[in-house]
Amino acid sequence: MTDKPADMAQPNTAERRNPFSAVPIEITISVGKTRPLIRDLLALERNSVLPLDKRVDDPVELYVGERLIARGELEELDGDQKGQLAVRLTEVADLQDGLG
Template sequence: MDDASSQSRPSADQPNPFSAVPIEITISVGKARPLIRDLLKLGKDAVLPLDKRVDDAVELYVGERLIARGELEELEGDQQGQLAVRLTEVADLQDGLG
């Protein structure tokens, strides 16, 4: 049986050609909701409060889709000072993250 759709799917021994394509993930640490009059007054050294606390989870998005949650941490060793995210919850990409 010659099924074109099954021929286009990668098999277990044939890697998906898209697996090496980089994708951008946006990490959301929170949102700010200032009044416009307050926003217009912002300048250097202004502090803009967010709706999250330092120890709250951050959210990882691909486009508009939430794919995971995690905790911010600092890398050590040669990459000391570099921010990273330790994943604490990962979405089932079929059903999303609840």
């Protein structure tokens, strides 16, 4: 009999209730949108500035696929991760019924 790898050890309570709880998902953070004319889009080059519909301090939106799951504020991490962006959640959707 072979030993199970460490990541195949006994699942925690949440994983026993829902085997998909340990599956990673991709979350997209939307910081804003823009609608340039095609001629303006074709004129873009390095160092061009493309204004968005939001301000720096406006909330960002978090999506899984097309589903809005939360809103939050961008912030910069400190310490060993200094300079890395993060999102502090300010609103979270009720996901008890799933993402569908």
